[in-house]
Amino acid sequence: MQSLLEITDVHKTYRIGPAVVPVLTGANLSVAEGEFVAITGASGSGKSTLLHIAGALDRADTGTVSFKGQALNRMSSGQRHVMRNRSFGFVFQLYHLLPELNVLENVMLPAMVAAPTWMALVRARPRKRQALALLEEFGLVERLHHRPGQLSGGERQRVAIARALINEPAVLLADEPTGNLDPKTGQTILDVLLRLHKDKGQTIILVTHDAQIAALADRTVRLLDGRVQVASQG
Amino acid sequence: MYKLFLCIRYLTRKGIVIFPVLAVWLCVMMLIIVNSIMTGFVNRVRSAGHGLVGDVVVSSISPAGFPDYQQLQKRIDALPQVRASSPVIVALGLLNLPDYEYTKLVVVLGIDPKSQSKVTNFDHGLYWQYKAPLHAVEDIGDQGYPVRQSQLVKRAVAFLNVAEKNEKRLRDGLAMEPIPSSAWFAAIRRHWQVVRREDWQAALHKLDRAQRDLAFITGLPKNGFYKNRAALIKALVPAEPSFTPPPEAAASYASAADEPSNGCIVGVDLGLYEKNRFGQYNRPPGIRFTPAILTVSPITLRATVAQPQAGRFQIVDDSRTRVFTADSRQIYVPFKVLQKLTFMQQQDLLSGGVQPARCSELQIRVKNDASAAAVNQARDAIARVVSAFVHQHPEAQIAGLQTQTWVQEQAQYIKAVDNERNMILFLLGLVSLVVVVVIFLIFYMLVRDKTRDIGIIKAIGGGEWGVASIFLLYGLLISAAGAAPGVLCGVLFVLHDNWIHDHILWRWFGISIWNRKVYIFSHIPDQVTASAVVIMVISAMAAGLLGALLPAIKAARQDPVEALRYE
Numbered sequence: 001m002q003s004l005l006e007i008t009d010v011h012k013t014y015r016i017g018p019a020v021v022p023v024l025t026g027a028n029l030s031v032a033e034g035e036f037v038a039i040t041g042a043s044g045s046g047k048s049t050l051l052h053i054a055g056a057l058d059r060a061d062t063g064t065v066s067f068k069g070q071a072l073n074r075m076s077s078g079q080r081h082v083m084r085n086r087s088f089g090f091v092f093q094l095y096h097l098l099p100e101l102n103v104l105e106n107v108m109l110p111a112m113v114a115a116p117t118w119m120a121l122v123r124a125r126p127r128k129r130q131a132l133a134l135l136e137e138f139g140l141v142e143r144l145h146h147r148p149g150q151l152s153g154g155e156r157q158r159v160a161i162a163r164a165l166i167n168e169p170a171v172l173l174a175d176e177p178t179g180n181l182d183p184k185t186g187q188t189i190l191d192v193l194l195r196l197h198k199d200k201g202q203t204i205i206l207v208t209h210d211a212q213i214a215a216l217a218d219r220t221v222r223l224l225d226g227r228v229q230v231a232s233q234g
Numbered sequence: 235m236y237k238l239f240l241c242i243r244y245l246t247r248k249g250i251v252i253f254p255v256l257a258v259w260l261c262v263m264m265l266i267i268v269n270s271i272m273t274g275f276v277n278r279v280r281s282a283g284h285g286l287v288g289d290v291v292v293s294s295i296s297p298a299g300f301p302d303y304q305q306l307q308k309r310i311d312a313l314p315q316v317r318a319s320s321p322v323i324v325a326l327g328l329l330n331l332p333d334y335e336y337t338k339l340v341v342v343l344g345i346d347p348k349s350q351s352k353v354t355n356f357d358h359g360l361y362w363q364y365k366a367p368l369h370a371v372e373d374i375g376d377q378g379y380p381v382r383q384s385q386l387v388k389r390a391v392a393f394l395n396v397a398e399k400n401e402k403r404l405r406d407g408l409a410m411e412p413i414p415s416s417a418w419f420a421a422i423r424r425h426w427q428v429v430r431r432e433d434w435q436a437a438l439h440k441l442d443r444a445q446r447d448l449a450f451i452t453g454l455p456k457n458g459f460y461k462n463r464a465a466l467i468k469a470l471v472p473a474e475p476s477f478t479p480p481p482e483a484a485a486s487y488a489s490a491a492d493e494p495s496n497g498c499i500v501g502v503d504l505g506l507y508e509k510n511r512f513g514q515y516n517r518p519p520g521i522r523f524t525p526a527i528l529t530v531s532p533i534t535l536r537a538t539v540a541q542p543q544a545g546r547f548q549i550v551d552d553s554r555t556r557v558f559t560a561d562s563r564q565i566y567v568p569f570k571v572l573q574k575l576t577f578m579q580q581q582d583l584l585s586g587g588v589q590p591a592r593c594s595e596l597q598i599r600v601k602n603d604a605s606a607a608a609v610n611q612a613r614d615a616i617a618r619v620v621s622a623f624v625h626q627h628p629e630a631q632i633a634g635l636q637t638q639t640w641v642q643e644q645a646q647y648i649k650a651v652d653n654e655r656n657m658i659l660f661l662l663g664l665v666s667l668v669v670v671v672v673i674f675l676i677f678y679m680l681v682r683d684k685t686r687d688i689g690i691i692k693a694i695g696g697g698e699w700g701v702a703s704i705f706l707l708y709g710l711l712i713s714a715a716g717a718a719p720g721v722l723c724g725v726l727f728v729l730h731d732n733w734i735h736d737h738i739l740w741r742w743f744g745i746s747i748w749n750r751k752v753y754i755f756s757h758i759p760d761q762v763t764a765s766a767v768v769i770m771v772i773s774a775m776a777a778g779l780l781g782a783l784l785p786a787i788k789a790a791r792q793d794p795v796e797a798l799r800y801e
Contacts, residue, residue: 085695110694112236
């Protein structure tokens, strides 16, 4: 399979006060188009950092990250914003929905960011149609005008997934998406992700510390001491 | 687009924004009110000052005046820029009203009423000779121009109806039974009784005024059409004010021999009248035609003081120029009479020859006097004529002639008021910096509060500039949301400031800020200008932007990963 995302020899350190903490020390990862990869590892092993670097949300100190052959780390800040908006969709453990917006508005927001100002009104209708279709797919049609505070955890996470998918990203990056949910609700979220992967061939990179969840993926990689140590086929 | 969308959501769904909105609202309102009142005040002072001396004044530095003024006047009148001119004599004198045991040091102005009316607004401020007092124009005419006589009559009738109703309401109020009460209530009641009685007296005045206004307006030609204020004033002022006592004046004197042949006109603020809280003058019934003895000290060409000269006059009118320094010190007498009293008339010299007649100044009205440029141009032309005249008349050179526009002539007086306005606006502008600080603090808190949102926006593709512009736009929207009601409330307040002052501040709280006993204008002057409103709104927007700037930069620089981790 052709490689969609290629992470090669990535290093990343964080400065905490006077101390320099190495998080990634030469991580390598290759993700093919349509693949479902789970990244596991202990707390603080650098799973989220790797995910952020893969999705152009963070920069690696050294090493290369290339997406469809384009080196993300050589891109300008503006190009990375566009890349993040159009090619990657993030789902976070704490949902990270904007509390002032309702469900529909939260889902439409990345599409609004994507539209240039002069096209905003022209694209408003198709954008809304698309958002409604996604929300219908995730069973949230009844909740369109509810604010995040009025939703359950599972509903919030489904809204976050719909938001991540509105711009039809090449890669969905999920950082412990079930970490804040009870097992039953967590399972519904995993079902959504699996359906996306199987039915639509969505490329997914999922960060989890749960081996059972990781087992659902096509492939699992394990981060240890800042490196991808183990790779297993799901 | 998403930036505007987020701003509107933040604006409508974050309660804390009410504070910066309120701060902008109050500041814009305050600045509009203060600027309008100060501008109105300055403009009224300017227009009163303008009406006092005409457009250009040629005056002598020497108190003895300058000779051959008729020749100079002729030459000036021949200039194409000049509409009219009038000679004036200025002298110091003592006014004594024997019937009132009243003596006061005054500035005596010798004027020719006919020519003076063409040059200044002297005739507008006369009380008994003016066909309608100036308030007829203010009460009825100023409700809108152009206006026909029939419309004016309608307005005057409506004005009279309101005055009647008001007077009746207050009279009925006075007749009310006192409410049985405690000491606290009694104090309030006493205050109310005083207020009501004063209001009632003022209403009686107003009723009288309304009746007179209606009589004047009805007396105007039926087909009268008045384009503007000036046209209406022209129709209401007498063709020629006069110092000559009317025939009914004789009734005040035992015999014709007792009656002084000359009339004088006194400044309304000389202290002869009491002025009430509403700025209305209470003229004693016998003041008109009362005898007045005026003593002046002539000043010779060699600047020595000659034997004081006294003349008998009777008060035929009073003048209100609305310039306090003039109204509280000046009295007006016929030009020729004062010329004689001050030895400034043409005289045959013992040594043979003639000493030409003198005057203190020539007041000139120019064409197109609303334009400062036209006035300055006319001043230059007049100065050239004066310079040529001085070359030919060495005595005029000694007198030291100077040619000034009305603005220069009254610079000290006008500039002082102008400076006061600018100073107050500057100080209030400084106070308004509070708005910038309030917006800054609220936004600083908001950026902290919204740290995670900033991370989310960046995670979905929002850039630094995008995030910064959300906060900058937010600042602008907050300013706009505060400025709009600020302008509305400010303008509404200014339009009703006199009503608010009289009916709310005074009636309910006993507070009288605008004391008409002190001020020369009976109403709080106000003038809302579109340009001032636009400047205030732009300043408010700039304040909003400035307050939001640093927090916006901070938000733009926020690292998205750290922002997402923010608890």
